[in-house]
Amino acid sequence: MSESTAMDQISVHTIARVLTEALPYIQRFSRKTLVIKYGGNAMVDEELKRGFARDIVLLKQVGMNPVVVHGGGPQIGKMLDQLGKESRFIDGLRVTDRETMDVVQMVLGGLVNKEIVSLINQFGGRAVGLTGKDGGLIRAKRLHHRRVKADPDASEIIDLGHVGEVASIDPAVVHMLDSGDFIPVIAPVGVGEDGVAYNINADLVAGKMASVLAAEKLILLTNTPGVLDDAGNLLTGLTAREVDELIGSGVIHGGMIPKIQCALDAVKSGVKSAHIIDGRVAHAVMLELLTDKGVGTLIRG
Numbered sequence: 001m002s003e004s005t006a007m008d009q010i011s012v013h014t015i016a017r018v019l020t021e022a023l024p025y026i027q028r029f030s031r032k033t034l035v036i037k038y039g040g041n042a043m044v045d046e047e048l049k050r051g052f053a054r055d056i057v058l059l060k061q062v063g064m065n066p067v068v069v070h071g072g073g074p075q076i077g078k079m080l081d082q083l084g085k086e087s088r089f090i091d092g093l094r095v096t097d098r099e100t101m102d103v104v105q106m107v108l109g110g111l112v113n114k115e116i117v118s119l120i121n122q123f124g125g126r127a128v129g130l131t132g133k134d135g136g137l138i139r140a141k142r143l144h145h146r147r148v149k150a151d152p153d154a155s156e157i158i159d160l161g162h163v164g165e166v167a168s169i170d171p172a173v174v175h176m177l178d179s180g181d182f183i184p185v186i187a188p189v190g191v192g193e194d195g196v197a198y199n200i201n202a203d204l205v206a207g208k209m210a211s212v213l214a215a216e217k218l219i220l221l222t223n224t225p226g227v228l229d230d231a232g233n234l235l236t237g238l239t240a241r242e243v244d245e246l247i248g249s250g251v252i253h254g255g256m257i258p259k260i261q262c263a264l265d266a267v268k269s270g271v272k273s274a275h276i277i278d279g280r281v282a283h284a285v286m287l288e289l290l291t292d293k294g295v296g297t298l299i300r301g
């Protein structure tokens, strides 16, 4: 057999094996809701973004209901920078004055949301972009943030401006899109009772969305291989107790704290599993859902 024929044989077998391996997962997740949070740090290059969009289209095509919640922190930062405005974070949350809120809405609801929608549609999907304002999807209230301090008695409530938390979610518009073969793509902007817009951390929105939709899985795509221990090794599975210990010892810190807490809240409220995975790996979503490999960190209740 010539070398190229042997290679062809190998790749044919590999393709056949991968497709066969995917079958039970396709059957298991068919008609199930999967909430996928696409973090701004995972949107690093055009090829990766296209790969993500193709994965979402494929999942929908084989009968699953992917719901995308996206971030865009670095993209907001870049726009603020261009406008000569400084980004300021407290405990991973952006301090959001009125002007910043306008930029947040422009970047999340405009640029980032429409880029993802457009990519999914280029690959044959039917994505519809939403902010929390559309169809009254995300009702928000002002977040009274308790600053993280080593001494709990010294902790204080601080004002972050137009930063919100989820007060409630009305999933009617998402159900309507799902049943109509559309893919909802949601920007984390909520609306207060007074009609005021609130900037909400995208992990928080994804976690609550997964709970309200009784999702099968919550997948959080970020820029690390998953949760790492103090020696930098990947922790493939974590329970609530282990998470508390890792936060207590400072191994889990910064932006990973709200992320993992949202994942825990989701599994505690009925989502079957939550995964923190590396969005910088090509087709990370498909690898997680359709192969035996399982990538990243699995959070159990």
Ligand SMILES: Nc1ncnc2c1ncn2[C@@H]1O[C@H](COP(=O)(O)OP(=O)(O)O)[C@@H](O)[C@H]1O
Pocket (backbone or CB within 6 Å): 039, 040, 041, 042, 071, 073, 092, 203, 221, 222, 223, 224, 226, 227, 228, 229, 251, 252, 253, 254, 255, 256, 257, 259
């Ligand atoms: N134990 C840990 N394992 C992995 N990442 C951690 C850990 N503790 C803190 N982090 C930080 O959390 C970051 C991910 O959170 P964040 O920057 O908010 O992501 P995203 O923008 O994707 O929501 C990682 O890039 C890393 O710097």
Ligand SMILES: CC(=O)N[C@@H](CCC(=O)OP(=O)(O)O)C(=O)O
Pocket (backbone or CB within 6 Å): 038, 039, 040, 041, 070, 071, 072, 073, 074, 076, 092, 093, 094, 104, 163, 164, 188, 199, 200, 201, 202, 203
């Ligand atoms: C309150 C708050 O911090 N909101 C975030 C919303 C975007 C986000 O969460 O984006 P990533 O997932 O890419 O980090 C922000 O303004 O950056």
